[in-house]
Amino acid sequence: MNKSNGYYQLLGAAVLGVAILGCGWILKSAALDVKNMERxxxxxxxxxxxxxxDTVIWPVQFSDADNNLEKLVERVEQKNAAVIAFLKLHGFDEQEISQGRQSIVDKQAREYGAENQQFRYIARANITVYSQQPDKVQNALTKVGQLAKQGIAIVQDNYETRIEYLxxxxxxxxxxxxxxxxxxxxxxxxxxxxxxxxxxxxxxxxxxxxxxxxxxxxxxxxxxxxxxxxxxxxxxxx
CATH class of the missing domain: 3.30.110.170 (Protein of unknown function (DUF541), domain 1)
Known part of the structure; x- marks a missing residue:
């Protein structure tokens, strides 16, 4: 009886050993596969x-100056109308043109820098063109000298008047x-x-x-x- 028990115990141990070796081989193979997959x-x-x-934003800005405020305002309004007429002449409609704010500075009202100034009042007007036809802006820019002949100097060399193409x-x-x-x-x-x-x-x-x-x-x-x-x-x- 004891011999039979010993035989079965030995057989069980052998089977367990084989199973452990088999599991070890499987785990090693799986580990190698995982390692390969990690490359x-x-x-x-x-x-x-x-x-x-396909879209352009063109800020059109000009300035004027005078010692007579009433005359200055009247002249700015005339120039503003001339700029809008120029833009419409070159293909821009009312939906593409928007008038921005106008500002007037009284230099004598400043606490400093008022001496030796030729003009007391300086006005600045802004008109913005927003169009989905950039070619029209390119064409108008080549003709902007027509405004200079009317005494309207368009500002084109500062950050505020930079043309944006989108x-x-x-x-x-x-x-x-x-x-x-x-x-x-x-x-x-x-x-x-x-x-x-x-x-x-x-x-x-x-x-x-x-x-x-x-x-x-x-x-x-x-x-x-x-x-x-x-x-x-x-x-x-x-």
Whole structure:
């Protein structure tokens, strides 16, 4: 009876040992598989496009000065009407033209800087053109000298009068650009896998960068460059 019990105990121990070895081999194999799956490569893909601005904001500003306030106001109103007439002549309608605030400074009312001033009053008028036809602004800018002949000097060299060109069609080109950037990232990953004698696996993670819209150059702000960079992480295997 004791011999039988000892035999079964020995058999059980052997079976348990074999099971432990089997589990160990399975766990080791699984660990190796996991380790292989952890081999990855991170690549980036760039997509760029040149687009033309579809919206323009043109601040039109001029100044005048006089010692007679009444005459100054009257002259500013006349010049304001002349500027609006000029804009309409070059294709802008009333919906595209908005009159901004007018300001008049009395230099004698200032606590400093009033001496040796030729004119007591200085007026500044602002008109804003908001249009979805930037070409009309480009054309009007070449003819702005016509206003100078009427004694209207348009201010064009400060930050307040900087013309803004905008592109609002980003959503229309986003999908194609993201696809292009992702394809370029995959091309880089395939090249890396080939050079490292590996095989490219599935995507582990993917991140789309922010879209940026900048002027192509300082001379043609109406032409924009749109770019996006995607970052993709792929699995590698032998």
């Amino acid at each position: 990855t490569v991170v690549v980036k893909g760039l997509a760029e496009r040149e687009v033309t601005a 592109f609002s069609g980003l959503n229309n080109i986003k999908p194609a650009m993201v696809q292009e950037a992702t394809e370029k990232a995959r091309e880089v990953a395939l090249k890396f896998a080939k050079d490292s004698q590996s095989k490219l696996g599935k995507i582990r993670t993917a991140r789309q960068g922010q879209f940026s819209i900048i002027d192509r150059d300082s001379n043609t702000p109406q032409i924009k460059k749109v770019r996006v960079v995607t970052s993709v992480e792929y699995y590698l295997s032998d």
